[in-house]
Amino acid sequence: MLRPSYPIRTARLQLRPFTPGDLAAFHAIHSHPEVTRYLYWEPHTRDESVLSLQRKSASAELTEPGETLALAVELTESRELIGDLTLQWISAEHDSGEIGVVFDPRHHGHGYAAEATRELLKLSFDGLGLHRVIGRCDARNIASASLMEGLGMRREAHLRENERVKGEWTDELVYAMLATEWTRR
Template identity: 65%
Template sequence: MLKPSYPIRTNRLILRPYTPDDLDALHAIHRLPQVTRYLYWEPRDREQTREALKRKITETALLEEGQALTLAVELAATGELLGDVLLIWHSRAHRSGEIGYVFHPDHHGRGYATEATRAVLELGFDGLDLHRVIGRLDARNEASARVLEKLGMRREAHFLDNEIVKGEWTSEIVYAILRREWHARP
């Protein structure tokens, strides 16, 4: 079980639960085709973003396996919403989880996704006592692969044409890191 104390602060970022006031900023992210290119969903209109936000608002703790923790990521200096990070608790018995992230393209290339995801990995390993955490991505998403590699995750699998997403066959890459590897990194 994981009930984080909020907000979570990193060097440059604040990770916190979503609120209804985040609708405009979240929609500015979810409406962009370049954001959803490698995701399962298409760009969202305002009402679809509102529905997604309602779900995100409830994802503030991991009480049972199968649940997701989704945190808004804002720039500490300005309060601007940059995107979000996700931790899914897959299995209590196998102590496994999964991470994910979505950031506005205006903030790509500055290390924000790596910094925020590092904080979520710490929650998974130190707060939830996970043994193994994975990150899954569309094989074409090289920027996302670099984030996972910077976090010390290793590429474990490349599944060719394993899913039809948005009407086309896509390939998936899976990265992973074990608790002992996480704690042994420099």
């Protein structure tokens, strides 16, 4: 079980539950074609953003496997919403989880994604007590692959044309980190 104390603060960011007041910024991120380019879905319509934000707003803790924790990432100084983190608790038996990271392209290149995702890994290992955390991305998504490698995650697989996404076969990269690797980093 994981019930974080909010907000979670880093040097420049705050991680917190989503709220209905995040709709405008959330929609701006999730409707941006560059954001969804390598994801399973097309840019959100406003109605899709409303539904997605409702789900994420109800996901502020993990009480059982199968649930997903959703965290809004905002700049501490301006309180601007710049990102969206998820931690899915995949299995209690295998103590495993999966992370997901989406950031506003206007804020790429400043280290915010790494700063926020480091806290997500901390929640995964130190908070939930997971043994193994994975992250997956489209093989063409160099930024996501670089982020995971920069955080110390190992590339474990390059799956060739394993999924059809938006009408085309795509390769997928799978990264992972173990609790022992987290402790040693």
